[in-house]
Structures are given as structure tokens and as C-alpha cells.
Amino acid sequence: MTDFIIFLRSFWMSRRAWYRGEYLRSNHWRKFASWKKGQSGYECHDCHAVGAVDVHHLSYDILWFEWFFPWLTVCLCRKCHEKRHA
Ligand SMILES: [Zn+2]
Ligand SMILES: [Zn+2]
Numbered sequence: 001m002t003d004f005i006i007f008l009r010s011f012w013m014s015r016r017a018w019y020r021g022e023y024l025r026s027n028h029w030r031k032f033a034s035w036k037k038g039q040s041g042y043e044c045h046d047c048h049a050v051g052a053v054d055v056h057h058l059s060y061d062i063l064w065f066e067w068f069f070p071w072l073t074v075c076l077c078r079k080c081h082e083k084r085h086a
Contacts, residue, residue, distance in 0.1 A: 001025075001026075002027075003027055003028050006018075006022045006023060007064070010022075019060075032055070032066045033055040036055045036066075036070060036073055036075060037053075037075055039070070040052070040074075042075065043075065045076055045080070046074075046076060046083075051077065052075040052076055053077065053078055054075070054077070055074070055075055055076075056073065056076050057072065057073055058074060
């Protein structure tokens with residue numbers, strides 16, 4: 001699916017299902033997330049373990065605009081990421 005189709009689908013899917021199932025698989029997000037991980041040296045923001053695999057949003061208001069607000073995302077290892085969502 002192209003990013004444009006994913007964008008359009010956000011209007012008729014539930015936000016959560018769309019975010020998890022589609023947004024996180026968009027080319028836009030993949031590119032940004034891999035850039036962000038490189039920037040932080042794959043280090044977890046919370047526990048400083050190296051090998052962080054996830055990029056977490058501090059705000060969902062910036063979806064699609066992460067390039068303009070990279071400080072509103074953080075690199076986290078799986079454990080710390082789960083804690084943030086717990
Ligand atoms: Zn961690
Ligand atoms: Zn998260």
C-alpha cells in the first residue's frame with residue numbers, strides 16, 4: 001500500500017487499528033524509524049542498553065510529521081517500550 005492510501009484509510013479505520021496495522025508499516029514511518037535508530041546509535045533512551053529496536057512516539061499529534069519533530073520520538077528497547085505503554 002502506498003503512503004497516500006494509508007493516509008486516506010486513517011479516515012475510516014479505528015485510530016488504534018490503523019496506527020498499528022498500517023501506519024507503522026508505511027514507508028514514511030519505516031524510513032523515519034530507521035533514521036532515528038541510527039541517530040541514537042541504537043541506544044535505548046530509558047535504560048541505555050544498545051540494541052534498541054523500537055521508536056516510540058511521545059506525541060501522536062505529529063504522525064506523518066516526525067521529520068519536523070524528531071525530538072518527540074525516542075528509541076527504546078522492547079522492555080522499556082512495553083513499560084511506557086503499560
Ligand atoms: Zn531500555
Ligand atoms: Zn510506543
